[in-house]
Amino acid sequence: MHQQTIHFLFTTSNSSFTSSSFHPKSRFHSPHYDFASLSSPKNAHFPIFSLNATLSLPLKLPRTSEVPTISPPIRPVPHQPNLRRSQFREKMLYLESIGLDFLSLINHNPPIVSASLSDIKSTVDYMTSLGFTAIEFRRIAGMCPEIITSRVSDIVPVFTFLLREVCVNGSDLKRVIHRRPRLLACSVKQRLRPTLYFLQSIGISEVNKHTYLLSTSVEEKLIPRIEYFENIGFSHRDAVSMFRRFPQLFNYSVEGNFEPKFNYFVVEMGRDLKELKEFPHYFSFSLENRIKPRHQCCVDKGVCFPLPVLLKMSEAQFRDRVEVLFSSIG
Incomplete structure (x- = not known):
């Protein structure tokens, strides 16, 4: 064919x-x-x-070499919003059971929302094992809400640092934490140890008596306060000497404390800087309730006292001393 x-x-x-x-x-x-x-x-x-x-028609299509896939078995997945809601409620009930206001804690420490309940319980149990009562822990959490979201692994190094490097007595440990709970939320490496070394470098040897300063930043708080006294006329050596003699100066605000009291000291009282160098405690007294009234009383009576005598005496002692000196003059 x-x-x-x-x-x-x-x-x-x-x-x-x-x-x-x-x-x-x-x-x-x-x-x-x-x-x-x-x-x-x-x-x-x-x-x-x-x-x-x-012309011819194909008999059939070519086969492919694809390997059939096997789908994994479908397992039921819990409803995530309901699970999170349940965990949130359980956390809230636990904190309220130990006397802590959950909503207040969230306002001051938002990360508590995502914190693990097991971590929170571990922190509370650890603090309890150190002898802190429920009332004491509530006070600590109120002053430093970050403690709730701190893990035990973060807190243990702080206690170790205070005992071994700062030389805090074990019997004084609770008192130290009560005075400055924020110590527990500070990093030993990034905050506590650098501050310890700085305080020791300016001659404050007994830092265990001033542990409240350890949580403060050297660059943001300590050095700027020394520089303020240098700017108003003190030498670096004299400024450091004032802080070494009275370390509480580091706690005072430049704008709210140093400036108004220094201006009054120079302008109204007309005194010499040497008195401040020898008595830096001047900045610890209230300007309105102690410094101004007593200075004005001395001006009215025509008498003058050294700064320590003027400010350290009780009100009754001060009045008696003024009357005696005024009578002797007259």
């Missing part, structure tokens, strides 16, 4: 469809392949092409 050749010709000139060679017994001659009925409408435009081949 010879190969059949079929030619199709579409022309754009007469839009007619012709078969130049078509065998009536061809295997394509069937109602499904009635090419004569496909003649195009008049004036239609089609591209010209020819097909010269024996």
Whole structure:
């Protein structure tokens, strides 16, 4: 059987469809392949092409080599919002059971919302094991809410540092924490130890008596206060000497304490800086309730006292001393 050749010709000139060679017994001659009925409408435009081949239909599509995937079994997942709500409520109930106001703690220490309840319980248990009562712990948490979100692994180094490096007596440990609870929320490496070294470097040897200073920043608080006294006329040596003699100066504000009291000392009292160098405790007395009234009383009576005598005496002693000195003058 010879190969059949079929030619199709579409022309754009007469839009007619012709078969130049078509065998009536061809295997394509069937109602499904009635090419004569496909003649195009008049004036239609089609591209010209020819097909010269024996047509055959594919028997089937090629198979792919894909490996079927196996889906993992579907397991039920707990509803996360409900789970978080339950944990939040459990944490709130626990803190309230030990006398802490949960909402107040959130306002002062927002990270408590995401803190682990197990970590909170461990911290409370550890503080209790050191002898802090429930009332004492509530006071500590009220002054330093960060203690609630501090882990035991963060607190233990603080107690170790105070005992070994600052030389705080074990019997005084609770007193130290009561006075400055924020010590427990400070990093030994980044805050406590650098401050200890600075205080020792300016000659404060018994830092265990001034542990409240350990939580303060050297760069942000301690050095700027020394520089203030240098700026108002003291040498660096004299300024450091004042802080060594009275370390509590580091606790006072420059704007709220040093400036108004120094201005009154110089302008109204007219005294010499040497007196401040020898008695830096002047800045620990109230300007309105102690310094001004007693200075004005001395001015009215025409008497004058050294700073320690003027400020350290009780009110009754001061009045008696003024009257005695005033009588002797008169």
